Amino acid sequence: MSTPATTRATAPAARTGPPATWAAGARSRGRALAWARRAPLMPALVFLIAVTQLPFVATLVISLFDWNALYPDERHFTGLSNYTAVATDPALRQSVITTAVLTAGVVLVSLVLGLGIALLLDRRFFGRGIVRTLFIAPFLLVPVAAALLWKHVLFNPEYGLIDGTLTWLGHLFGVAHPPQPDWVSSMPLASVATALVWQWTPFMMLILLAGLQSRPMEMVEAARLDGAGNWQIFRYLTLPHLRRYLELGILLGSIYIVQNFDAVFTITSGGLGTANLPYTIYQTFYQAHEYGQASAAGVLVVIGSIAIATFALRVVSSLFREEVSRA
Amino acid sequence: MTQAAMSLRHTARRARRRGTALGLLAWLAGIVFVLPVLWMVLTSFHSETDAATNPPSLTAPFTLSAYREFFGASGASPWPALINSTTASVVSTLLVLLLALPAAYALSIRPVRKWTDVLFFFLSTKMLPVVAGLLPVYLFAKNAGLLDNIWLLVILYTSMNLPIAVWMLQSFLADIPGSLIEAAQMDGARLPTILGRIVAPIAGPGIAATALICFIFSWNEMLFARVLTGVVAQTAPVFLTGFVTSQGLFLAKVCAASTVISLPVLAAGFAAQDKLVQGLSLGAVK
Numbered sequence: 001m002s003t004p005a006t007t008r009a010t011a012p013a014a015r016t017g018p019p020a021t022w023a024a025g026a027r028s029r030g031r032a033l034a035w036a037r038r039a040p041l042m043p044a045l046v047f048l049i050a051v052t053q054l055p056f057v058a059t060l061v062i063s064l065f066d067w068n069a070l071y072p073d074e075r076h077f078t079g080l081s082n083y084t085a086v087a088t089d090p091a092l093r094q095s096v097i098t099t100a101v102l103t104a105g106v107v108l109v110s111l112v113l114g115l116g117i118a119l120l121l122d123r124r125f126f127g128r129g130i131v132r133t134l135f136i137a138p139f140l141l142v143p144v145a146a147a148l149l150w151k152h153v154l155f156n157p158e159y160g161l162i163d164g165t166l167t168w169l170g171h172l173f174g175v176a177h178p179p180q181p182d183w184v185s186s187m188p189l190a191s192v193a194t195a196l197v198w199q200w201t202p203f204m205m206l207i208l209l210a211g212l213q214s215r216p217m218e219m220v221e222a223a224r225l226d227g228a229g230n231w232q233i234f235r236y237l238t239l240p241h242l243r244r245y246l247e248l249g250i251l252l253g254s255i256y257i258v259q260n261f262d263a264v265f266t267i268t269s270g271g272l273g274t275a276n277l278p279y280t281i282y283q284t285f286y287q288a289h290e291y292g293q294a295s296a297a298g299v300l301v302v303i304g305s306i307a308i309a310t311f312a313l314r315v316v317s318s319l320f321r322e323e324v325s326r327a
Numbered sequence: 328m329t330q331a332a333m334s335l336r337h338t339a340r341r342a343r344r345r346g347t348a349l350g351l352l353a354w355l356a357g358i359v360f361v362l363p364v365l366w367m368v369l370t371s372f373h374s375e376t377d378a379a380t381n382p383p384s385l386t387a388p389f390t391l392s393a394y395r396e397f398f399g400a401s402g403a404s405p406w407p408a409l410i411n412s413t414t415a416s417v418v419s420t421l422l423v424l425l426l427a428l429p430a431a432y433a434l435s436i437r438p439v440r441k442w443t444d445v446l447f448f449f450l451s452t453k454m455l456p457v458v459a460g461l462l463p464v465y466l467f468a469k470n471a472g473l474l475d476n477i478w479l480l481v482i483l484y485t486s487m488n489l490p491i492a493v494w495m496l497q498s499f500l501a502d503i504p505g506s507l508i509e510a511a512q513m514d515g516a517r518l519p520t521i522l523g524r525i526v527a528p529i530a531g532p533g534i535a536a537t538a539l540i541c542f543i544f545s546w547n548e549m550l551f552a553r554v555l556t557g558v559v560a561q562t563a564p565v566f567l568t569g570f571v572t573s574q575g576l577f578l579a580k581v582c583a584a585s586t587v588i589s590l591p592v593l594a595a596g597f598a599a600q601d602k603l604v605q606g607l608s609l610g611a612v613k
Contacts, residue, residue, distance in 0.1 A: 037439050040429030044489060045445075051486035055460035055467075060460065117356055125350030131596070134357035140596035142547050144564040145585035148571065149367050152581055159379040159578070161366055168382035198363070219497045234549045241363050248608055259456050263549045266568065272547055278458040278550070285462050286554060298459030301349045309454035313447060318608070 006210035008285045023039070042255035056302065063295035070289050082296035092297060094273065095280040096304075099258060102189065102276055106196045107253040111246065113197065114204025132209075139202040150195035155267075188272035192263050200257065203251045211245030212238070244318070251312040258305070276303050371582035375515070381393070381475075387496075393579035397570075397587060408566035411477050415562060416545035416554075419484035423492045424484070424534070425539050431496035436508060436526070446497060449490040450609070454566040461554060468555055475557040483551050488541040491609065497541070498610020499533025500526065536602030539595040546592055563588045 053290025066078040086092055121132055138146065154161045163180045184191045215238065223233050261278045268274040270283060281301065285294035341464050369385075370378045371394070377387035397405060430449075431466075434442045464483065473479045499524040503526060511521050527534075567588055596603065604612050
């Protein structure tokens with residue numbers, strides 16, 4: 001908008017005024033200044049492009065080859081046939097569904113639980129700081145350790161804590177044979193999801209608690225004076241205010257849980273219909289040595305995540321703009 | 328006393344009782360959430376036979392045998408894996424700071440043109456699934472003779488955390504009032520002075536939190552470590568999965584190992600607790 005104005009302003013000056021060399025000098029000085037500003041950015045950008053973007057290009061190339069590492073001499077260009085193989089592979093299609101179900105399930109359940117806990121922690125009570133710290137602990141366990149803990153120490157049908165507690169309760173209430181379900185084999189995906197929900201609920205809680213605490217209290221007071229009940233305040237004031245924080249939780253949770261490898265690998269080794277995309281790709285290349293197909297699957301995953309990321313970036317940028325304009 | 332005042336006091340008492348109930352509920356939920364962690368620590372101090380009872384034995388005698396077992400009383404020593412994890416996490420975190428601090432400076436204090444676009448480019452690289460680039464990295468490492476080499480993980484962890492660190496540091500540096508820096512410049516302060524006297528003290532806690540979060544993510548990483556390392560360069564999470572055996576009891580050992588390996592992360596997380604939200608939400612939440 002301001003460009004025409006500035007050109008009009010500088011044009012006569014250029015006609016009457018300083019010699020061309022001066023203008024050129026100023027321009028090159030401006031360029032040097034712009035580069036001086038850009039310079040600190042360059043190492044990080046170059047490093048990141050080299051390490052994260054080049055492999056994707058390589059993946060794209062490999063995906064066009066029929067390449068099994070066990071038969072390296074038979075490697076040849078096959079065009080898009082890996083993509084048809086991948087698209088018609090029922091195992092891979094299943095893993096797409098598994099990934100979607102696992103991600104959506106874990107994100108939504110931990111978001112709802114996190115919201116409930118955040119609401120509990122938003123009020124003043126005895127030992128609030130301690131309780132907040134207790135809630136963060138699950139998130140700060142090494143993911144593999146958490147997965148091992150759930151699989152062997154909690155879910156185990158012979159001596160796990162959950163079935164052990166059922167036995168103990170059975171003895172307490174005089175039930176001779178309390179139920180002893182084998183959690184991982186009877187509900188594999190739910191077991192993986194439970195372990196992940198346990199780890200991610202604290203994360204959601206932290207984001208939502210920060211959201212609750214940034215709520216303008218005057219508005220709540222005013223609404224209360226006008227006779228609004230707790231539910232009305234929550235529904236018409238708190239929830240709309242939290243919308244962006246909920247979106248942010250969904251976005252960040254999805255980024256991490258879509259890529260989850262540790263829990264699936266540890267709890268079920270991808271068996272019993274729990275293999276998600278990262279695990280399937282890992283298996284295709286690491287165990288089946290089908291490099292071409294693994295790459296094609298990788299490219300499809302990238303396309304899928306770009307679709308999600310476009311939406312996700314919009315969410316972040318709206319939050320971001322709000323922060324910048326507030327500052 | 329009037330009817331109105333009495334009913335007012337009545338509602339106040341009811342509200343207080345409701346508050347106590349909700350406080351208790353919060354405590355209860357917190358204990359339920361932390362129970363698996365406590366149980367893990369408790370089990371790690373039990374003998375293998377006491378760890379595997381049904382119903383669970385809460386009051387079994389304490390023993391350090393699981394920890395002795397973990398630290399290599401029989402079988403492999405965990406120290407190489409712990410040292411590898413420390414190297415990969417600490418060195419990659421330092422590299423991340425080295426690359427991300429100047430970048431964040433160029434995106435906040437003295438912003439380049441279209442700095443938001445650059446910022447979002449950094450974030451977008453984080454949204455592409457790691458697994459899609461895994462195979463080329465593996466092939467490159469294999470041909471370059473870098474398989475089972477901890478320095479490969481250092482490079483990869485640096486790239487994994489760099490976008491997050493740039494975002495976090497950008498948000499922390501943006502908190503520094505621009506007028507403060509301008510005033511210092513007016514007084515003739517040069518860049519080193521500005522960085523040391525203004526930027527570092529204000530953004531210090533944020534930079535520390537960023538470093539701690541990068542450390543946590545590197546320490547936790549398992550997919551790269553599993554595919555790209557073997558015996559020599561294996562990290563602690565990979566070592567941990569090796570504790571699960573098909574025969575014999577291993578519960579107390581796994582609990583001891585999990586406790587030891589999680590300790591650095593727990594320490595780092597609690598140290599960064601105040602800035603954890605702002606860091607993890609990439610600076611979007613203050």
